[in-house]
Amino acid sequence: MMAWVFGSLLFWAAAWALNVRLSRLSAPWVRFFVPALFGMTVIIVWEGMVRGFGVNPVLLPAPSAIAATFVGEIPTLWGDLVQTFFKGALSGYVIGCTAGVLTAIAVDRSPFLQRGLLPVGNFVAALPIVGMAPILVMWFGFGWQSKAAVVVVMVFFPMLVNAVEGLRASETMQRDLMHTYAATPGQGLRKLRLPAAMPFIFNGLKICTTLALIGAIVAEFFGSPIKGMGFRISTEVGRLALDMVWAEIVVAAIVGSAFYGAVALAERVITFWHPSQRG
Protein backbone atom coordinates (compact mmCIF):
# COMPACT_ATOMS: atom_id res chain seq x y z
CA MET A 1 0.00 0.00 0.00
CA MET A 2 2.93 2.30 0.75
CA ALA A 3 3.90 1.86 -2.89
CA TRP A 4 0.96 4.13 -3.79
CA VAL A 5 2.19 6.86 -1.46
CA PHE A 6 5.79 6.73 -2.62
CA GLY A 7 4.80 6.31 -6.24
CA SER A 8 2.60 9.40 -6.19
CA LEU A 9 5.21 11.44 -4.33
CA LEU A 10 7.82 10.36 -6.86
CA PHE A 11 5.50 11.41 -9.70
CA TRP A 12 4.98 14.75 -8.01
CA ALA A 13 8.74 15.36 -7.71
CA ALA A 14 9.36 14.33 -11.32
CA ALA A 15 6.47 16.42 -12.69
CA TRP A 16 7.54 19.45 -10.68
CA ALA A 17 11.15 19.13 -11.88
CA LEU A 18 9.87 18.90 -15.45
CA ASN A 19 7.62 21.92 -14.94
CA VAL A 20 10.45 24.01 -13.49
CA ARG A 21 12.51 23.15 -16.54
CA LEU A 22 9.69 23.70 -19.04
CA SER A 23 8.68 27.03 -17.55
CA ARG A 24 11.98 28.50 -18.73
CA LEU A 25 11.03 27.79 -22.34
CA SER A 26 8.82 30.16 -24.23
CA ALA A 27 7.21 27.80 -26.74
CA PRO A 28 3.44 28.32 -27.04
CA TRP A 29 2.55 24.71 -26.15
CA VAL A 30 4.28 25.13 -22.79
CA ARG A 31 1.56 27.52 -21.64
CA PHE A 32 -0.97 24.69 -21.89
CA PHE A 33 1.24 21.77 -20.99
CA VAL A 34 2.55 23.12 -17.66
CA PRO A 35 -0.83 23.77 -16.01
CA ALA A 36 -2.21 20.52 -17.44
CA LEU A 37 0.67 18.56 -15.94
CA PHE A 38 0.15 20.33 -12.62
CA GLY A 39 -3.54 19.45 -12.61
CA MET A 40 -2.69 15.83 -13.42
CA THR A 41 -0.19 15.78 -10.55
CA VAL A 42 -2.81 16.94 -8.09
CA ILE A 43 -5.16 14.17 -9.18
CA ILE A 44 -2.47 11.49 -9.07
CA VAL A 45 -1.22 12.54 -5.62
CA TRP A 46 -4.84 12.62 -4.40
CA GLU A 47 -5.46 9.10 -5.75
CA GLY A 48 -2.16 7.82 -4.34
CA MET A 49 -2.74 9.25 -0.89
CA VAL A 50 -6.31 7.99 -0.68
CA ARG A 51 -5.26 4.49 -1.71
CA GLY A 52 -1.98 4.44 0.18
CA PHE A 53 -3.38 5.57 3.51
CA GLY A 54 -6.71 3.81 2.99
CA VAL A 55 -8.68 7.04 3.56
CA ASN A 56 -12.31 6.34 4.37
CA PRO A 57 -14.40 7.18 1.24
CA VAL A 58 -16.86 8.92 3.56
CA LEU A 59 -14.17 11.56 4.13
CA LEU A 60 -12.51 11.78 0.75
CA PRO A 61 -13.30 9.52 -2.20
CA ALA A 62 -10.55 8.77 -4.72
CA PRO A 63 -10.71 10.54 -8.12
CA SER A 64 -11.22 7.16 -9.81
CA ALA A 65 -14.29 6.50 -7.64
CA ILE A 66 -15.65 9.96 -8.47
CA ALA A 67 -15.09 9.36 -12.17
CA ALA A 68 -16.86 6.00 -11.95
CA THR A 69 -19.85 7.61 -10.19
CA PHE A 70 -19.87 10.41 -12.73
CA VAL A 71 -20.06 8.01 -15.67
CA GLY A 72 -22.56 5.73 -13.96
CA GLU A 73 -24.93 8.52 -12.90
CA ILE A 74 -24.98 10.64 -16.05
CA PRO A 75 -28.82 10.56 -16.40
CA THR A 76 -29.28 11.81 -12.81
CA LEU A 77 -26.58 14.44 -13.20
CA TRP A 78 -28.13 15.62 -16.45
CA GLY A 79 -31.57 15.91 -14.85
CA ASP A 80 -30.08 17.97 -12.00
CA LEU A 81 -28.22 20.14 -14.46
CA VAL A 82 -31.34 20.89 -16.48
CA GLN A 83 -33.31 21.71 -13.33
CA THR A 84 -30.69 23.94 -11.71
CA PHE A 85 -28.78 25.49 -14.57
CA PHE A 86 -31.08 25.70 -17.59
CA LYS A 87 -34.32 26.34 -15.70
CA GLY A 88 -33.15 28.15 -12.57
CA ALA A 89 -29.83 29.86 -13.16
CA LEU A 90 -30.05 30.68 -16.86
CA SER A 91 -33.57 32.15 -16.85
CA GLY A 92 -32.77 34.16 -13.73
CA TYR A 93 -29.53 35.34 -15.31
CA VAL A 94 -31.25 36.54 -18.47
CA ILE A 95 -34.05 38.31 -16.58
CA GLY A 96 -31.77 39.86 -13.96
CA CYS A 97 -29.11 41.08 -16.39
CA THR A 98 -31.71 42.49 -18.80
CA ALA A 99 -33.41 44.28 -15.93
CA GLY A 100 -30.09 45.67 -14.74
CA VAL A 101 -29.15 47.06 -18.16
CA LEU A 102 -32.66 48.44 -18.80
CA THR A 103 -32.68 50.18 -15.41
CA ALA A 104 -29.29 51.69 -16.17
CA ILE A 105 -30.62 53.01 -19.50
CA ALA A 106 -33.75 54.31 -17.75
CA VAL A 107 -31.77 56.39 -15.26
CA ASP A 108 -29.27 57.35 -17.94
CA ARG A 109 -30.82 60.78 -18.54
CA SER A 110 -30.76 61.69 -14.86
CA PRO A 111 -27.28 62.26 -13.38
CA PHE A 112 -29.02 62.84 -10.06
CA LEU A 113 -30.45 59.32 -9.93
CA GLN A 114 -27.15 57.87 -11.16
CA ARG A 115 -25.26 59.54 -8.33
CA GLY A 116 -27.75 58.01 -5.91
CA LEU A 117 -27.94 54.57 -7.51
CA LEU A 118 -24.21 53.91 -7.85
CA PRO A 119 -23.31 53.94 -4.12
CA VAL A 120 -26.51 52.11 -3.18
CA GLY A 121 -25.92 49.50 -5.89
CA ASN A 122 -22.30 49.06 -4.87
CA PHE A 123 -23.37 48.65 -1.27
CA VAL A 124 -26.06 46.10 -2.08
CA ALA A 125 -23.67 44.18 -4.34
CA ALA A 126 -21.40 43.57 -1.32
CA LEU A 127 -24.23 42.24 0.87
CA PRO A 128 -24.93 38.54 1.46
CA ILE A 129 -27.95 38.65 -0.87
CA VAL A 130 -28.01 34.89 -1.09
CA GLY A 131 -29.70 35.10 2.33
CA MET A 132 -32.84 36.28 0.48
CA ALA A 133 -33.21 32.68 -0.68
CA PRO A 134 -35.53 31.46 2.13
CA ILE A 135 -37.88 34.42 1.56
CA LEU A 136 -38.03 33.93 -2.18
CA VAL A 137 -38.53 30.18 -1.80
CA MET A 138 -41.48 31.03 0.47
CA TRP A 139 -42.94 33.38 -2.15
CA PHE A 140 -42.38 31.42 -5.34
CA GLY A 141 -42.59 27.83 -4.09
CA PHE A 142 -40.12 24.97 -4.35
CA GLY A 143 -39.92 24.87 -8.15
CA TRP A 144 -37.30 26.43 -10.39
CA GLN A 145 -39.12 29.77 -10.36
CA SER A 146 -37.90 30.57 -6.84
CA LYS A 147 -34.32 29.74 -7.88
CA ALA A 148 -34.62 32.04 -10.86
CA ALA A 149 -35.93 34.75 -8.52
CA VAL A 150 -32.91 34.38 -6.22
CA VAL A 151 -30.63 34.65 -9.24
CA VAL A 152 -32.46 37.76 -10.48
CA VAL A 153 -31.97 39.49 -7.12
CA MET A 154 -28.32 38.44 -6.95
CA VAL A 155 -27.27 39.55 -10.43
CA PHE A 156 -29.37 42.71 -10.68
CA PHE A 157 -27.19 45.09 -8.67
CA PRO A 158 -23.73 44.08 -9.94
CA MET A 159 -25.15 44.33 -13.47
CA LEU A 160 -26.77 47.73 -12.79
CA VAL A 161 -23.58 49.20 -11.35
CA ASN A 162 -21.49 48.03 -14.29
CA ALA A 163 -24.01 49.22 -16.86
CA VAL A 164 -24.36 52.67 -15.25
CA GLU A 165 -20.59 53.05 -15.18
CA GLY A 166 -20.36 51.84 -18.75
CA LEU A 167 -22.89 54.36 -20.00
CA ARG A 168 -20.72 57.11 -18.52
CA ALA A 169 -17.59 55.73 -20.18
CA SER A 170 -17.72 57.71 -23.42
CA GLU A 171 -15.57 60.82 -23.46
CA THR A 172 -16.81 64.40 -23.51
CA MET A 173 -15.14 64.91 -26.88
CA GLN A 174 -17.03 61.98 -28.41
CA ARG A 175 -20.33 63.18 -26.96
CA ASP A 176 -19.67 66.66 -28.33
CA LEU A 177 -19.07 65.13 -31.74
CA MET A 178 -22.45 63.37 -31.60
CA HIS A 179 -23.93 66.72 -30.63
CA THR A 180 -22.41 68.45 -33.66
CA TYR A 181 -23.90 65.67 -35.83
CA ALA A 182 -27.26 66.78 -34.34
CA ALA A 183 -27.79 63.25 -33.05
CA THR A 184 -30.92 62.72 -30.99
CA PRO A 185 -30.41 61.32 -27.46
CA GLY A 186 -31.65 57.95 -28.76
CA GLN A 187 -29.10 57.95 -31.56
CA GLY A 188 -26.37 59.02 -29.17
CA LEU A 189 -27.25 56.12 -26.93
CA ARG A 190 -27.42 53.54 -29.73
CA LYS A 191 -24.41 54.60 -31.74
CA LEU A 192 -21.99 55.91 -29.14
CA ARG A 193 -22.77 55.22 -25.54
CA LEU A 194 -24.10 51.65 -25.68
CA PRO A 195 -21.14 50.42 -27.76
CA ALA A 196 -18.76 52.28 -25.42
CA ALA A 197 -20.48 50.64 -22.45
CA MET A 198 -20.07 47.13 -23.86
CA PRO A 199 -16.75 46.31 -22.11
CA PHE A 200 -18.31 47.29 -18.78
CA ILE A 201 -21.52 45.42 -19.50
CA PHE A 202 -19.55 42.29 -20.36
CA ASN A 203 -17.55 42.67 -17.19
CA GLY A 204 -20.84 42.62 -15.29
CA LEU A 205 -22.13 39.69 -17.34
CA LYS A 206 -18.98 37.71 -16.52
CA ILE A 207 -19.21 38.42 -12.78
CA CYS A 208 -22.86 37.39 -12.88
CA THR A 209 -22.22 33.95 -14.44
CA THR A 210 -20.69 32.70 -11.19
CA LEU A 211 -23.26 34.48 -9.04
CA ALA A 212 -26.09 32.88 -11.03
CA LEU A 213 -24.84 29.34 -10.42
CA ILE A 214 -24.16 30.01 -6.74
CA GLY A 215 -27.62 31.54 -6.28
CA ALA A 216 -29.41 28.67 -7.97
CA ILE A 217 -27.50 26.00 -6.04
CA VAL A 218 -27.70 27.64 -2.61
CA ALA A 219 -31.42 28.44 -3.04
CA GLU A 220 -32.03 24.70 -3.42
CA PHE A 221 -30.67 24.15 0.09
CA PHE A 222 -33.86 25.86 1.31
CA GLY A 223 -36.26 23.56 -0.49
CA SER A 224 -36.62 22.12 -3.97
CA PRO A 225 -38.33 19.31 -5.87
CA ILE A 226 -36.46 16.00 -5.77
CA LYS A 227 -33.92 17.01 -8.37
CA GLY A 228 -31.39 19.79 -8.81
CA MET A 229 -27.71 20.13 -8.05
CA GLY A 230 -28.15 21.86 -4.69
CA PHE A 231 -30.80 19.34 -3.64
CA ARG A 232 -28.54 16.43 -4.67
CA ILE A 233 -25.54 17.88 -2.85
CA SER A 234 -27.39 18.43 0.42
CA THR A 235 -29.15 15.03 0.41
CA GLU A 236 -26.11 13.01 -0.68
CA VAL A 237 -24.03 14.72 1.98
CA GLY A 238 -26.66 13.58 4.47
CA ARG A 239 -26.29 9.98 3.18
CA LEU A 240 -22.48 10.33 3.28
CA ALA A 241 -22.30 9.43 -0.43
CA LEU A 242 -19.49 11.86 -1.08
CA ASP A 243 -18.54 10.42 -4.47
CA MET A 244 -21.91 11.62 -5.79
CA VAL A 245 -21.36 15.05 -4.19
CA TRP A 246 -17.99 15.33 -5.89
CA ALA A 247 -19.54 14.28 -9.20
CA GLU A 248 -22.04 17.16 -8.83
CA ILE A 249 -19.17 19.50 -8.05
CA VAL A 250 -17.38 18.37 -11.20
CA VAL A 251 -20.55 19.13 -13.16
CA ALA A 252 -20.79 22.54 -11.48
CA ALA A 253 -17.17 23.27 -12.32
CA ILE A 254 -17.59 22.27 -15.96
CA VAL A 255 -20.83 24.22 -16.37
CA GLY A 256 -19.45 27.25 -14.53
CA SER A 257 -16.36 27.40 -16.73
CA ALA A 258 -18.34 26.75 -19.90
CA PHE A 259 -20.86 29.48 -19.05
CA TYR A 260 -18.08 31.95 -18.31
CA GLY A 261 -16.25 30.88 -21.46
CA ALA A 262 -19.36 31.41 -23.58
CA VAL A 263 -19.82 34.94 -22.25
CA ALA A 264 -16.10 35.67 -22.75
CA LEU A 265 -16.40 34.40 -26.33
CA ALA A 266 -19.39 36.66 -26.98
CA GLU A 267 -17.35 39.53 -25.57
CA ARG A 268 -14.53 38.77 -28.00
CA VAL A 269 -16.95 38.85 -30.92
CA ILE A 270 -18.87 41.98 -29.88
CA THR A 271 -16.11 44.15 -28.42
CA PHE A 272 -13.44 43.12 -30.94
CA TRP A 273 -12.38 46.77 -31.15
CA HIS A 274 -11.43 47.08 -27.47
CA PRO A 275 -7.68 47.13 -26.66
CA SER A 276 -8.01 44.24 -24.20
CA GLN A 277 -9.32 42.00 -27.01
CA ARG A 278 -6.64 42.83 -29.54
CA GLY A 279 -3.62 41.36 -27.70
Added chain:
Amino acid sequence: MKSVLAILTVVVALVGFWYAACVPMNIHEAAMQAQRAGEEVTPAEAPERRHMGRISLALKNTGLWSTVFSQERPQLPAPHQVAQEFWKTTWGMIERGRAFSKRSLILHGWITLSATLLGFAFGTALGIVLAVSIVHSRAMDMSVMPWIIASQTVPILAIAPMIVVVLAALSVDDIVAKGVISMYLSFFPVVVGMVKGLRSPDAMQMDQMKTWNATRAETLWKLRLPSSTPYLFASLKVGVAASLIGAVVAELSLSSNGGLGARLLAGSYYGQTVQIWSALFAAAALAAVLVWAIGVAQKVTLKRMGFAQ
Protein backbone atom coordinates in the same frame (compact mmCIF):
# COMPACT_ATOMS: atom_id res chain seq x y z
CA MET B 1 -23.59 67.06 -0.33
CA LYS B 2 -25.43 66.74 -3.62
CA SER B 3 -24.75 63.02 -3.75
CA VAL B 4 -26.00 62.57 -0.18
CA LEU B 5 -29.31 63.98 -1.32
CA ALA B 6 -29.26 61.66 -4.35
CA ILE B 7 -28.53 58.61 -2.22
CA LEU B 8 -31.28 59.59 0.21
CA THR B 9 -33.74 59.93 -2.66
CA VAL B 10 -32.92 56.44 -3.92
CA VAL B 11 -33.18 54.95 -0.42
CA VAL B 12 -36.50 56.69 0.24
CA ALA B 13 -37.79 55.45 -3.12
CA LEU B 14 -36.75 51.89 -2.24
CA VAL B 15 -38.45 52.04 1.17
CA GLY B 16 -41.57 53.54 -0.43
CA PHE B 17 -41.61 50.72 -2.97
CA TRP B 18 -41.26 48.24 -0.13
CA TYR B 19 -44.25 49.71 1.74
CA ALA B 20 -46.30 49.74 -1.45
CA ALA B 21 -45.39 46.11 -2.12
CA CYS B 22 -46.66 45.11 1.32
CA VAL B 23 -50.25 45.80 0.23
CA PRO B 24 -50.61 43.21 -2.54
CA MET B 25 -48.22 40.76 -0.83
CA ASN B 26 -50.22 40.59 2.41
CA ILE B 27 -53.75 41.25 1.15
CA HIS B 28 -54.86 37.60 1.08
CA GLU B 29 -53.97 37.10 4.74
CA ALA B 30 -55.54 40.44 5.66
CA ALA B 31 -58.80 39.48 3.94
CA MET B 32 -58.81 36.14 5.75
CA GLN B 33 -58.40 37.80 9.14
CA ALA B 34 -60.99 40.48 8.36
CA GLN B 35 -63.51 37.78 7.40
CA ARG B 36 -62.86 35.93 10.65
CA ALA B 37 -63.42 39.16 12.56
CA GLY B 38 -66.80 39.48 10.84
CA GLU B 39 -65.94 42.43 8.65
CA GLU B 40 -67.08 42.83 5.08
CA VAL B 41 -64.71 41.55 2.40
CA THR B 42 -65.20 41.45 -1.37
CA PRO B 43 -65.46 38.72 -2.56
CA ALA B 44 -66.85 37.27 0.64
CA GLU B 45 -65.78 33.63 0.27
CA ALA B 46 -62.21 32.37 0.70
CA PRO B 47 -62.24 29.95 -2.31
CA GLU B 48 -63.14 32.84 -4.63
CA ARG B 49 -60.34 34.96 -3.26
CA ARG B 50 -57.75 32.24 -3.63
CA HIS B 51 -57.83 32.44 -7.40
CA MET B 52 -57.74 36.21 -7.52
CA GLY B 53 -54.59 38.12 -8.29
CA ARG B 54 -53.00 40.00 -5.43
CA ILE B 55 -53.37 43.39 -7.03
CA SER B 56 -57.02 43.08 -8.04
CA LEU B 57 -57.90 41.82 -4.56
CA ALA B 58 -56.03 44.77 -3.05
CA LEU B 59 -57.93 47.20 -5.30
CA LYS B 60 -61.31 45.76 -4.27
CA ASN B 61 -60.54 45.95 -0.55
CA THR B 62 -58.99 49.35 -0.01
CA GLY B 63 -60.41 49.33 3.52
CA LEU B 64 -58.03 46.55 4.51
CA TRP B 65 -54.88 48.41 3.53
CA SER B 66 -54.25 49.68 7.05
CA THR B 67 -54.00 46.11 8.40
CA VAL B 68 -51.34 44.80 6.02
CA PHE B 69 -48.48 46.49 7.87
CA SER B 70 -49.00 44.89 11.26
CA GLN B 71 -49.56 41.17 10.69
CA GLU B 72 -48.02 38.48 12.85
CA ARG B 73 -46.55 36.40 10.01
CA PRO B 74 -46.78 38.54 6.87
CA GLN B 75 -45.60 37.37 3.46
CA LEU B 76 -43.67 40.62 3.34
CA PRO B 77 -43.14 42.41 6.65
CA ALA B 78 -43.20 46.21 6.54
CA PRO B 79 -39.87 47.99 7.09
CA HIS B 80 -40.89 49.26 10.52
CA GLN B 81 -41.79 45.72 11.62
CA VAL B 82 -38.33 44.52 10.65
CA ALA B 83 -36.75 47.53 12.37
CA GLN B 84 -38.74 46.85 15.54
CA GLU B 85 -37.72 43.19 15.58
CA PHE B 86 -34.12 44.15 14.87
CA TRP B 87 -34.17 46.67 17.70
CA LYS B 88 -35.87 44.25 20.08
CA THR B 89 -33.29 41.52 19.46
CA THR B 90 -30.25 43.79 19.70
CA TRP B 91 -30.52 46.84 21.93
CA GLY B 92 -33.64 45.56 23.69
CA MET B 93 -31.70 42.46 24.73
CA ILE B 94 -28.85 44.58 26.06
CA GLU B 95 -31.27 46.67 28.11
CA ARG B 96 -32.66 43.56 29.72
CA GLY B 97 -29.13 42.33 30.39
CA ARG B 98 -29.52 39.32 28.11
CA ALA B 99 -27.27 40.40 25.26
CA PHE B 100 -26.06 36.84 24.73
CA SER B 101 -29.31 34.94 25.08
CA LYS B 102 -30.36 32.51 22.33
CA ARG B 103 -32.89 34.98 20.96
CA SER B 104 -30.44 37.83 20.64
CA LEU B 105 -29.10 38.79 17.24
CA ILE B 106 -25.95 40.01 18.98
CA LEU B 107 -25.10 36.44 19.94
CA HIS B 108 -25.83 35.09 16.47
CA GLY B 109 -24.02 37.99 14.83
CA TRP B 110 -21.01 37.36 17.03
CA ILE B 111 -20.97 33.64 16.15
CA THR B 112 -20.99 34.51 12.46
CA LEU B 113 -18.50 37.34 12.84
CA SER B 114 -15.94 35.24 14.71
CA ALA B 115 -16.02 32.51 12.05
CA THR B 116 -15.79 35.17 9.33
CA LEU B 117 -12.79 36.90 10.88
CA LEU B 118 -10.98 33.63 11.57
CA GLY B 119 -11.42 32.48 7.98
CA PHE B 120 -10.63 35.91 6.59
CA ALA B 121 -7.36 36.16 8.53
CA PHE B 122 -6.17 32.73 7.41
CA GLY B 123 -7.39 33.24 3.85
CA THR B 124 -5.56 36.55 3.57
CA ALA B 125 -2.33 35.14 5.01
CA LEU B 126 -2.48 32.11 2.74
CA GLY B 127 -3.30 34.29 -0.26
CA ILE B 128 -0.34 36.60 0.34
CA VAL B 129 2.08 33.69 0.80
CA LEU B 130 0.85 32.04 -2.38
CA ALA B 131 1.03 35.32 -4.31
CA VAL B 132 4.62 35.90 -3.19
CA SER B 133 5.62 32.41 -4.30
CA ILE B 134 3.81 32.85 -7.62
CA VAL B 135 5.65 36.08 -8.31
CA HIS B 136 9.01 34.56 -7.46
CA SER B 137 8.73 31.20 -9.19
CA ARG B 138 7.96 30.99 -12.85
CA ALA B 139 7.02 27.34 -12.51
CA MET B 140 4.47 28.18 -9.79
CA ASP B 141 3.13 31.00 -11.90
CA MET B 142 2.62 28.86 -14.97
CA SER B 143 1.19 25.82 -13.19
CA VAL B 144 -0.96 27.32 -10.43
CA MET B 145 -2.16 30.66 -11.77
CA PRO B 146 -4.36 29.31 -14.61
CA TRP B 147 -6.11 27.03 -12.12
CA ILE B 148 -6.70 29.88 -9.69
CA ILE B 149 -8.24 32.00 -12.42
CA ALA B 150 -10.33 29.08 -13.69
CA SER B 151 -11.53 28.26 -10.18
CA GLN B 152 -13.08 31.73 -9.93
CA THR B 153 -15.74 30.61 -12.38
CA VAL B 154 -16.68 27.58 -10.24
CA PRO B 155 -19.53 27.93 -7.73
CA ILE B 156 -17.33 27.17 -4.73
CA LEU B 157 -20.11 27.71 -2.22
CA ALA B 158 -21.71 24.50 -3.45
CA ILE B 159 -19.16 22.42 -1.59
CA ALA B 160 -19.84 24.13 1.75
CA PRO B 161 -22.18 21.39 3.08
CA MET B 162 -19.62 18.72 2.22
CA ILE B 163 -16.71 20.48 3.90
CA VAL B 164 -18.83 21.00 7.00
CA VAL B 165 -19.81 17.34 7.21
CA VAL B 166 -16.29 16.04 6.56
CA LEU B 167 -14.76 18.33 9.16
CA ALA B 168 -17.49 17.40 11.64
CA ALA B 169 -16.59 13.74 11.07
CA LEU B 170 -12.99 14.61 11.92
CA SER B 171 -14.42 16.18 15.12
CA VAL B 172 -13.19 19.68 14.35
CA ASP B 173 -14.73 22.65 16.14
CA ASP B 174 -17.70 24.26 14.39
CA ILE B 175 -16.02 27.62 14.17
CA VAL B 176 -13.06 26.04 12.38
CA ALA B 177 -15.34 24.28 9.91
CA LYS B 178 -17.07 27.57 9.08
CA GLY B 179 -13.72 29.34 9.04
CA VAL B 180 -12.40 26.92 6.44
CA ILE B 181 -15.18 27.88 4.04
CA SER B 182 -14.68 31.59 4.74
CA MET B 183 -10.98 31.13 4.18
CA TYR B 184 -11.56 29.36 0.92
CA LEU B 185 -13.76 32.19 -0.36
CA SER B 186 -11.54 35.09 0.73
CA PHE B 187 -8.37 33.43 -0.49
CA PHE B 188 -8.95 33.80 -4.24
CA PRO B 189 -9.49 37.56 -4.46
CA VAL B 190 -6.38 38.10 -2.32
CA VAL B 191 -4.17 35.90 -4.52
CA VAL B 192 -5.35 37.51 -7.73
CA GLY B 193 -5.06 41.06 -6.36
CA MET B 194 -1.69 40.50 -4.71
CA VAL B 195 -0.11 38.91 -7.79
CA LYS B 196 -1.14 42.02 -9.71
CA GLY B 197 0.12 44.27 -6.91
CA LEU B 198 3.47 42.55 -6.46
CA ARG B 199 4.04 42.93 -10.18
CA SER B 200 2.99 46.58 -10.23
CA PRO B 201 6.49 48.13 -9.80
CA ASP B 202 7.59 49.12 -13.28
CA ALA B 203 10.84 48.15 -15.00
CA MET B 204 12.52 51.41 -14.01
CA GLN B 205 11.94 50.78 -10.30
CA MET B 206 13.09 47.17 -10.59
CA ASP B 207 16.24 48.35 -12.37
CA GLN B 208 16.87 50.83 -9.59
CA MET B 209 16.76 48.00 -7.03
CA LYS B 210 19.19 46.07 -9.19
CA THR B 211 21.67 48.97 -9.36
CA TRP B 212 21.54 49.09 -5.56
CA ASN B 213 22.49 45.42 -5.63
CA ALA B 214 19.33 44.53 -3.67
CA THR B 215 18.65 40.86 -3.03
CA ARG B 216 15.30 39.35 -3.99
CA ALA B 217 14.20 39.49 -0.34
CA GLU B 218 15.09 43.16 -0.10
CA THR B 219 13.27 43.92 -3.32
CA LEU B 220 10.25 42.10 -1.93
CA TRP B 221 10.25 43.95 1.40
CA LYS B 222 11.19 47.40 0.22
CA LEU B 223 9.62 47.65 -3.21
CA ARG B 224 7.14 44.93 -4.10
CA LEU B 225 5.19 44.67 -0.83
CA PRO B 226 4.81 48.44 -0.29
CA SER B 227 3.67 49.02 -3.86
CA SER B 228 1.15 46.17 -3.62
CA THR B 229 -0.69 47.75 -0.66
CA PRO B 230 -3.42 49.52 -2.69
CA TYR B 231 -4.15 46.26 -4.50
CA LEU B 232 -4.19 44.38 -1.20
CA PHE B 233 -6.85 46.65 0.28
CA ALA B 234 -9.01 46.45 -2.82
CA SER B 235 -8.98 42.64 -2.63
CA LEU B 236 -9.49 42.66 1.14
CA LYS B 237 -12.79 44.46 0.63
CA VAL B 238 -13.97 41.80 -1.81
CA GLY B 239 -12.51 39.07 0.38
CA VAL B 240 -14.20 40.09 3.61
CA ALA B 241 -17.61 40.29 1.95
CA ALA B 242 -17.07 36.84 0.39
CA SER B 243 -15.90 35.48 3.72
CA LEU B 244 -19.08 36.62 5.45
CA ILE B 245 -21.20 35.00 2.76
CA GLY B 246 -19.17 31.81 3.26
CA ALA B 247 -19.80 31.82 7.01
CA VAL B 248 -23.55 32.45 6.57
CA VAL B 249 -23.92 29.65 4.02
CA ALA B 250 -21.84 27.29 6.16
CA GLU B 251 -24.24 27.92 9.02
CA LEU B 252 -27.08 26.58 6.90
CA SER B 253 -25.49 23.13 7.24
CA LEU B 254 -24.24 23.71 10.79
CA SER B 255 -27.33 25.25 12.24
CA SER B 256 -27.30 23.61 15.69
CA ASN B 257 -24.93 26.16 17.18
CA GLY B 258 -26.55 29.38 16.06
CA GLY B 259 -25.32 32.13 13.80
CA LEU B 260 -27.12 34.38 11.33
CA GLY B 261 -27.37 31.58 8.76
CA ALA B 262 -29.02 29.37 11.38
CA ARG B 263 -31.53 32.16 12.14
CA LEU B 264 -32.36 32.37 8.43
CA LEU B 265 -32.94 28.61 8.25
CA ALA B 266 -35.00 28.50 11.48
CA GLY B 267 -37.08 31.42 10.26
CA SER B 268 -37.78 29.69 6.97
CA TYR B 269 -38.81 26.44 8.74
CA TYR B 270 -41.31 28.18 11.01
CA GLY B 271 -42.53 30.84 8.57
CA GLN B 272 -41.17 33.63 10.80
CA THR B 273 -40.65 36.14 8.03
CA VAL B 274 -39.88 39.03 10.37
CA GLN B 275 -37.10 36.96 11.91
CA ILE B 276 -35.66 36.12 8.47
CA TRP B 277 -35.64 39.76 7.43
CA SER B 278 -34.03 40.96 10.64
CA ALA B 279 -31.32 38.27 10.38
CA LEU B 280 -30.79 39.38 6.79
CA PHE B 281 -30.41 42.99 7.89
CA ALA B 282 -28.01 41.95 10.64
CA ALA B 283 -25.88 40.19 8.00
CA ALA B 284 -26.07 43.28 5.79
CA ALA B 285 -25.05 45.53 8.67
CA LEU B 286 -22.16 43.22 9.50
CA ALA B 287 -20.99 43.26 5.87
CA ALA B 288 -21.27 47.04 5.74
CA VAL B 289 -19.28 47.48 8.96
CA LEU B 290 -16.55 45.08 7.83
CA VAL B 291 -16.16 46.71 4.41
CA TRP B 292 -16.26 50.16 6.02
CA ALA B 293 -13.58 49.18 8.58
CA ILE B 294 -11.29 48.01 5.80
CA GLY B 295 -12.03 51.21 3.90
CA VAL B 296 -10.93 53.28 6.91
CA ALA B 297 -7.78 51.18 7.37
CA GLN B 298 -7.11 51.61 3.66
CA LYS B 299 -7.43 55.39 3.83
CA VAL B 300 -5.20 55.74 6.90
CA THR B 301 -2.54 53.31 5.68
CA LEU B 302 -2.32 54.66 2.18
CA LYS B 303 -2.14 58.22 3.46
CA ARG B 304 0.69 57.41 5.84
CA MET B 305 2.50 55.52 3.10
CA GLY B 306 2.27 58.56 0.89
CA PHE B 307 0.05 57.22 -1.89
CA ALA B 308 -1.76 60.03 -3.66
CA GLN B 309 -5.48 59.68 -3.07
